[in-house]
Amino acid sequence: xxxxxxxxxxxxxxxxxxxxxxxxxxxxxxxxxxYRQTMMRGLELLIYFNNNVPIDDSGMPEDRFSAKMxxxxxxxxxxQPSEPRDSAVxxxxxxxxxxxxxxxxxxxxxxxxx
Amino acid sequence: KQEVTQIPAALSxxxxxxxxxxxxxxxxxxxxxxxxxxxxGKGLTSLLLIQSSQREQTSGRLNASLDKSSGRSTLYxxxxxxxxxxxxxxxxxxxxxxxxxxxGKGTKLTVNP
Numbered sequence: 001x002x003x004x005x006x007x008x009x010x011x012x013x014x015x016x017x018x019x020x021x022x023x024x025x026x027x028x029x030x031x032x033x034x035y036r037q038t039m040m041r042g043l044e045l046l047i048y049f050n051n052n053v054p055i056d057d058s059g060m061p062e063d064r065f066s067a068k069m070x071x072x073x074x075x076x077x078x079x080q081p082s083e084p085r086d087s088a089v090x091x092x093x094x095x096x097x098x099x100x101x102x103x104x105x106x107x108x109x110x111x112x113x114x
Numbered sequence: 115k116q117e118v119t120q121i122p123a124a125l126s127x128x129x130x131x132x133x134x135x136x137x138x139x140x141x142x143x144x145x146x147x148x149x150x151x152x153x154x155g156k157g158l159t160s161l162l163l164i165q166s167s168q169r170e171q172t173s174g175r176l177n178a179s180l181d182k183s184s185g186r187s188t189l190y191x192x193x194x195x196x197x198x199x200x201x202x203x204x205x206x207x208x209x210x211x212x213x214x215x216x217x218g219k220g221t222k223l224t225v226n227p
Contacts, residue, residue, distance in 0.1 A: 004157075031213055043158075043203065043217040056214055091157055100146045100165060100211055105157035 004106035006092050012112045018080040021109045024073055025094030033093040033103060034067055034077050043091070049075065050097050082113045116141045116208050120218035127194055128226050135189040135221045137204035142185045145211035149178050149189050152201045152220065161202075162189075194225045 005024040013019055025032050033048040047057040052069045060067070064083070069075040079086055089110050093103040117140045127133050137147070146165045150158040162178040164171045164187070170179040177190040187204055201220040208214040 033213075033215075042219040045214055045216075048213060050213075093158075095213070098211075098213070100163075101213075102148065102160045102163050103215065104160065105150075107157045110155075 004092055004094050004104055006090075006106035006109050008109060009107065010110050010112075012114065013082055014114050015083055016081045017113075018078065019082045019086075019111060019113075021077040021090050021092075021111070023075045023077070023092030023106060025075070025092070026104055027073070028096075029094035029104075030072065030097045031095045031101075031103075032069060032075050033095075034075070035091040035093065035105075037089045037091060037108070046077070079111075082111075084113045087111055087113050116144075116206060116216045118204060118206060118216050118218035120202075120204060120221050122221060123219065124222040124224075126224040126226060129194060129196060131194050131225075132190070132192050133194055133223070135191070135202050135223070137187040137189070137218055139185050139187075139206045139216075141206075141209060142182045143210055144182065144206045146207065147178075147180050147187050148205045148215070149176075149187075150203045150205065152203060154200075158203065191223075194223075196225050196227050199223055199225050 007022045034046040037043045046059045047067045049069045067077045089108045091108045093105045095101045095103045119138045148163045149161045162171045164180045175192040201222045203220040205215040205217045
C-alpha cells in the first residue's frame with residue numbers, strides 16, 4: 001500500500017485566497033483525521049470522520065475551515081479565506097475504525113499564507 | 115481535559131548510549147498510548163501502541179512502558195544510533211478509548227556520532 005497520500009506537499013498563497021488540501025487514506029481504513037502542527041501549539045486534531053461521516057469537528061478553529069469526505073478514498077480540507085495565522089503543516093491520518101487502532105500519517109502539506 | 119507533557123523538550127547524547135524519553139498525561143482513564151517518531155519535514159511514523167492491559171511493548175531496540183496509575187509512559191532506546199535522531203511524540207486518547215488523540219509537543223533527540 002502507498003500509505004496516506006496528501007497533496008499538495010507545499011502551498012504558498014496570499015491572504016484572502018481559498019486553499020484546498022487533499023487526502024487519500026489507506027485503502028480499507030474507515031477513520032480519517034485532519035491535524036494541524038505549529039511550533040507554538042504542537043499537533044492538534046481539527047476534525048475526524050468515521051465511514052465518511054464527520055464525528056468531531058470541535059478542533060476546527062473557525063468557520064473559515066471546512067472539511068468533506070465524499071467517499072471512502074478522498075477527503076478535503078478547505079480554508080476560505082486564508083489568513084497568515086493559518087500557516088502550518090496540515091497532516092491527514094487514517095486508521096481502522098475504533099479507539100486503540102494505530103493511526104497512520106501522511107507526509108503533510110506545508111501551507112504558507114503571505 | 116487531557117493534557118500531555120513530554121520532558122525533556124530536547125536531548126543530545128553520544129552514539130551507543132541508552133536513553134529514556136518521558137511522557138506524562140493528566141487523565142489516566144485511557145485505553146492505550148501511542149509513541150510516534152517524526153523526522154524533519156516528514157509525517158509521523160507509529161513506533162509502538164500500548165494497550166491499557168499491557169505494561170510494556172517492545173520493537174527492536176525500543177521498549178515502551180505504561181503506568182496508568184501514575185499517568186506516565188517511558189520510551190527506552192537501547193544502544194542509540196545517529197539514525198535515531200528525530201522528534202519523538204507520545205499521544206493518548208482524549209478520554210477512554212476515544213479515537214481523538216491528544217499529543218505531547220515531543221522530545222527532539224540528537225544522537226551524535
